[in-house]
Amino acid sequence: MANSFWISILSASIALIVLVALAMIVYYFVNLKGMKKRRGHFETLHQSLQKGQQVIFSNGLYGEVSAVRDETVDIKVKSGAIITVSRFAISEIIK
Known part of the structure; x- marks a missing residue:
């Protein structure tokens, strides 16, 4: 009788682990689509930076692009x- 008790606990634990693993896999694939979409948006944003555009940094600062380099941007x-920042710190182009 004690043996069947432990078998039922073990089978319930295995079922719980399988359900949690399935939930994690579903969550990963749902978020993967959103991450790819955001990554594509930011790649386009960072490649389209041009002099004279108004931008917002990820920390909320506003500025105007005065020069664009490979990895950095000069912002007025x-x-x-004029400050030099990473082009990846820019989160939005206003105009």
């Missing part, structure tokens, strides 16, 4: 200062 902020 409201005070007139």
Whole structure:
């Protein structure tokens, strides 16, 4: 009798592990589609940077693109200062 008790606990545990694993796999594939879409959006955004565009950084700062290089962008902020940032810090092009 004690043996059947442990067998039922083991089978319930295995079933739970299988269900959790299936849920994780479904979650991964659902999020994979969204991640690919976001990655494509940001690749297009970073490749289309041009001088004179108004941009927003990921931390909320606004500025105007004054020069574009391979990995960095020079941004003119409201005070007139020009700062050099990674082009990947830009999250949106306003105009």
